[in-house]
Amino acid sequence: MRKFNAQEQLGIEAGLLPTEIQRRDFLKLSGLSVAGLLIGIGPAKGATAPEEKPFEPNAFLSIQPDGRIILFSKNPEIGQGIKTSLPQLIAEELEVDWKSVEVRQAPLDNRYGAQFAGGSTGIKTNFVAVRTAGAAAREMLIEAAARRWQISLDQCFARNGFVIRKDTNEQLSYASLATAAAKLNVRENPVLKSRKDFRIIGQSIPGVDNAQIVTGKAEFGLDARPRGMRVAFIERCPVFGGKIKAVDDSAALAIAGVEQVIRIEPTKNPTQLVAGVAVIASNTWAAMKGRKALRIEWDLPAELPESDEALRSRFEKSLESTEVLRDDGNVIDSLAKCKIVHEATFEAPFLAHAPMEPQNYIADVQADKADLWGPTQVPGSVRQRAAEITGLPPNKINVRMTRVGGGFGRRLMADYACEAIYLSKTIGKPVQVVWTREDDLQHDFYRPAGLFKLKAGLDENGQLVSWHLKATTTSRYVFAGSSSPAYQTEVFPDGFPAGFVKNFRMEYAPTSSPVPRGAWRAPGHNITAWVDQCFIDEMAQKAGKDPVDFRLELLGEEDRLMPYSDHGGPVYSTRRLKNVIRLAAEKSNWRQAAPKGIYRGFAAHFMFGAYIAEVVSLSLKEDGTPKVERVVVAADCGLVINKSGALNQLEGGIIDGLSSALRQAIHITKGRVQEQNFDDYPLLRMKDAPPVEIFLVESEEDPEGMGEMTLPPLAAALCNALFAATGKRIRKLPIQSRDRVTT
Amino acid sequence: MATIKLLINQKPFTIDADPRMPLLWALRDVIGLTGTKYGCGVSQCGACTVHLDGNPIRSCSIPVSSVANKNITTIEGLSPDLSHPVQQAWIAEQVPQCGYCQGGQIMTAAALLKRNPNPTDKDIDAAMQGNICRCGTYPRIRKAVKTAAQLAKATTK
Ligand code: FES
Numbered sequence: 040m041r042k043f044n045a046q047e048q049l050g051i052e053a054g055l056l057p058t059e060i061q062r063r064d065f066l067k068l069s070g071l072s073v074a075g076l077l078i079g080i081g082p083a084k085g086a087t088a089p090e091e092k093p094f095e096p097n098a099f100l101s102i103q104p105d106g107r108i109i110l111f112s113k114n115p116e117i118g119q120g121i122k123t124s125l126p127q128l129i130a131e132e133l134e135v136d137w138k139s140v141e142v143r144q145a146p147l148d149n150r151y152g153a154q155f156a157g158g159s160t161g162i163k164t165n166f167v168a169v170r171t172a173g174a175a176a177r178e179m180l181i182e183a184a185a186r187r188w189q190i191s192l193d194q195c196f197a198r199n200g201f202v203i204r205k206d207t208n209e210q211l212s213y214a215s216l217a218t219a220a221a222k223l224n225v226r227e228n229p230v231l232k233s234r235k236d237f238r239i240i241g242q243s244i245p246g247v248d249n250a251q252i253v254t255g256k257a258e259f260g261l262d263a264r265p266r267g268m269r270v271a272f273i274e275r276c277p278v279f280g281g282k283i284k285a286v287d288d289s290a291a292l293a294i295a296g297v298e299q300v301i302r303i304e305p306t307k308n309p310t311q312l313v314a315g316v317a318v319i320a321s322n323t324w325a326a327m328k329g330r331k332a333l334r335i336e337w338d339l340p341a342e343l344p345e346s347d348e349a350l351r352s353r354f355e356k357s358l359e360s361t362e363v364l365r366d367d368g369n370v371i372d373s374l375a376k377c378k379i380v381h382e383a384t385f386e387a388p389f390l391a392h393a394p395m396e397p398q399n400y401i402a403d404v405q406a407d408k409a410d411l412w413g414p415t416q417v418p419g420s421v422r423q424r425a426a427e428i429t430g431l432p433p434n435k436i437n438v439r440m441t442r443v444g445g446g447f448g449r450r451l452m453a454d455y456a457c458e459a460i461y462l463s464k465t466i467g468k469p470v471q472v473v474w475t476r477e478d479d480l481q482h483d484f485y486r487p488a489g490l491f492k493l494k495a496g497l498d499e500n501g502q503l504v505s506w507h508l509k510a511t512t513t514s515r516y517v518f519a520g521s522s523s524p525a526y527q528t529e530v531f532p533d534g535f536p537a538g539f540v541k542n543f544r545m546e547y548a549p550t551s552s553p554v555p556r557g558a559w560r561a562p563g564h565n566i567t568a569w570v571d572q573c574f575i576d577e578m579a580q581k582a583g584k585d586p587v588d589f590r591l592e593l594l595g596e597e598d599r600l601m602p603y604s605d606h607g608g609p610v611y612s613t614r615r616l617k618n619v620i621r622l623a624a625e626k627s628n629w630r631q632a633a634p635k636g637i638y639r640g641f642a643a644h645f646m647f648g649a650y651i652a653e654v655v656s657l658s659l660k661e662d663g664t665p666k667v668e669r670v671v672v673a674a675d676c677g678l679v680i681n682k683s684g685a686l687n688q689l690e691g692g693i694i695d696g697l698s699s700a701l702r703q704a705i706h707i708t709k710g711r712v713q714e715q716n717f718d719d720y721p722l723l724r725m726k727d728a729p730p731v732e733i734f735l736v737e738s739e740e741d742p743e744g745m746g747e748m749t750l751p752p753l754a755a756a757l758c759n760a761l762f763a764a765t766g767k768r769i770r771k772l773p774i775q776s777r778d779r780v781t782t
Numbered sequence: 783m784a785t786i787k788l789l790i791n792q793k794p795f796t797i798d799a800d801p802r803m804p805l806l807w808a809l810r811d812v813i814g815l816t817g818t819k820y821g822c823g824v825s826q827c828g829a830c831t832v833h834l835d836g837n838p839i840r841s842c843s844i845p846v847s848s849v850a851n852k853n854i855t856t857i858e859g860l861s862p863d864l865s866h867p868v869q870q871a872w873i874a875e876q877v878p879q880c881g882y883c884q885g886g887q888i889m890t891a892a893a894l895l896k897r898n899p900n901p902t903d904k905d906i907d908a909a910m911q912g913n914i915c916r917c918g919t920y921p922r923i924r925k926a927v928k929t930a931a932q933l934a935k936a937t938t939k
């Protein structure tokens with residue numbers, strides 16, 4: 040199997056980064072937008088006397104002679120807290136007081152390497168490089184001080200923005216050393232601090248934009264307002280794969296403020312442009328009204344329109360011709376001999392991402408350059424698309440990052456940016472494309488739907504000796520036309536309980552569909568953990584064993600490193616997995632009987648390098664629906680960079696897991712999505728949000744991500760708790776499906 | 783088009799707009815106050831919450847002409863200097879993730895505390911029910927509302 044590459048799996052293009060960022064363009068443009076959006080990497084205006092120079096040994100930091108210490112955060116901030124945690128890494132090594140730093144969002148610039156938010160990789164892939172940038176600067180400042188004092192390097196050290204002379208305790212501020220340090224050769228291999236000396240890493244540092252957020256000043260994509268900007272709303276073909284037949288735009292053009300109506304023809308690749316008609320107006324309301332006034336005749340695809348029923352029968356058909364991904368022992372023979380054989384079928388629906396900030400993007404395409412900004416997880420892909428659409432060389436395309444009002448994988452796609460780029464190029468003016476919530480729910484790249492059939496067997500001692508999974512999903516790689524195998528990020532042949540069941544077979548077949556699919560928080564795992572951890576629970580029950588003991592027994596006494604060829608590998612540790620299982624059991628008092636009327640369910644999962652175990656406690660309301668009373672989480676995500684930020688992410692994953700498992704599903708009828716807004720695609724609200732208690736394992740291991748890991752086991756722990764409460768297994772999500780229960 | 787007089791964050795504005803334009807877009811596009819957010823457009827999410835004479839309303843679903851001359855407060859006008867107890871509490875409890883919903887959450891919480899300085903969990907649930915947080919910061923929001931109640935008491939003593 041091949042090595043996991045996060046960027047590749049997320050479909051993020053590399054290699055089109057320009058050799059020179061257009062710095063001057065950024066400064067020049069700053070007059071065009073509200074303050075704070077545009078960033079000059081160079082010296083701040085008016086800050087320095089002519090002979091004084093800022094110290095900027097790399098793109099990550101700038102020490103100004105006036106004392107300001109500016110740290111740049113390279114990746115998009117989508118709510119994962121990266122704009123705080125990455126600068127923490129720089130500040131730690133730079134040896135500055137956190138309170139004295141100013142953090143800015145970096146633009147897309149090849150000096151930063153890959154810049155994206157996806158796969159929970161932001162910290163783990165930058166942990167060394169970003170600290171190295173800070174450490175190099177620290178060593179150069181020490182060298183500048185040593186030269187000034189004419190003493191050796193080991194006679195001084197750095198602390199809190201000063202270099203201190205050991206013998207006399209004299210201090211030189213970084214500001215006073217900036218000009219001299221700027222003249223030194225950049226340190227190539229600085230020595231990183233030892234972890235026991237960390238003062239900023241591991242703390243609970245508030246989000247750097249929190250004050251801006253609570254005063255309404257933080258700038259999201261939707262808030263950017265370049266001068267002369269037009270607003271565009273687009274009526275897209277409601278049926279996937281349709282085209283425009285005819286447009287009557289006379290009523291739309293008659294509306295005050297509406298300027299133009301532009302047809303958008305679909306690109307071959309459905310991740311770029313879909314068929315739509317754009318109304319360009321001087322303001323949002325006019326564009327919205329204009330769009331409503333359009334009369335469009337669509338040319339619908341000739342083949343039978345997609346529907347939930349049609350897809351369900353294609354799933355069954357797919358399972359007749361699967362590919363075997365893993366085959367340990369002999370599952371067929373073994374099942375024939377097993378004392379107890381148990382089968383179950385699990386079904387998961389399409390899900391929408393529904394980030395709180397609807398899709399939007401601004402493009403200002405001019406003859407010789409383009410300026411782009413808006414919410415994206417993949418600024419590099421946006422630039423590549425822009426180069427293709429405009430024909431401009433990538434180094435003439437400036438991509439700036441605003442705060443992003445949620446990602447969840449939706450903004451790994453650049454479709455809405457393509458729309459803005461295409462429209463701006465066509466009309467020659469800056470354009471902001473804005474999606475309504477209805478657009479967002481109806482034109483998403485949905486979490487793949489899937490059907491999973493399991494059959495497992497216990498021997499006469501109640502040991503799990505056989506496990507046979509046949510799975511199919513609407514693979515997102517097939518949709519995107521990727522050359523990667525269809526099963527990847529859909530099912531995980533190395534995932535638990537593989538390797539612990541003597542006879543184990545995993546089969547998979549992709550199912551095609553015109554419904555667009557993409558990465559949705561914890562891709563693949565968001566279904567497989569539910570399926571595996573529910574079915575393990577069923578087998579524990581068949582064996583008459585406690586679900587926690589059953590898992591621990593399977594994992595075995597001996598600590599092992601299990602091969603794991605997907606993201607988070609190359610191995611995972613059974614010691615760490617058992618540890619979180621035991622910790623969650625302990626903290627939830629699993630070994631004691633639950634209080635009367637409280638029912639508990641357990642699940643544990645390894646993904647993306649992190650180990651998570653969860654216990655859901657619930658009661659039943661009068662109408663029989665669950666009320667989740669408490670969720671206990673044990674998490675081993677390696678070294679924690681920002682304690683409060685980490686807990687926020689892990690809590691968020693639990694709430695999202697609950698939200699999606701309880702009520703969310705995208706239904707397809709006649710080739711289109713039925714759901715329209717939050718009334719029929721319900722998100723969890725305050726009264727249904729339980730207290731979440733998280734126990735982080737103190738770890739010296741390298742840091743892993745935080746944003747996705749707690750979501751996958753939640754649905755399983757919840758369904759297992761519901762079984763404890765009702766004796767009924769839930770094998771189809773969502774639990775409170777609109778076609779099942781009304782609430 | 784009509785000329786409409788507005789009173790926003792104590793400041794008078796005279797705008798020329800379609801009287802049916804939702805207050806949300808008048809605030810964002812015409813006045814230039816972008817702290818009030820668009821999330822659903824149909825009174826489902828609360829991202830667009832502002833105060834009308836002290837009561838929380840969904841600005842996406844109210845025509846701008848109907849609030850002429852009335853007292854509108856947006857997140858930008860909640861306090862001049864970050865001093866409102868709800869803002870302080872949101873910072874202390876480190877509530878935001880993406881932050882997009884938080885302006886609306888804060889406006890709803892501020893209105894709650896004004897009419898009920900000692901809200902119970904049930905009161906908080908009921909008041910905050912119309913505000914969605916996609917990132918799932920509800921446990922922190924709940925804590926922050928309680929912290930804000932404490933802070934408000936401390937400052938009025
Ligand atoms: S935008 Fe007004 S309630 Fe959602």
Ligand code: FES
Binds near residue numbers: 118445882883918919
């Ligand atoms: S913080 Fe992101 S929606 Fe609430």
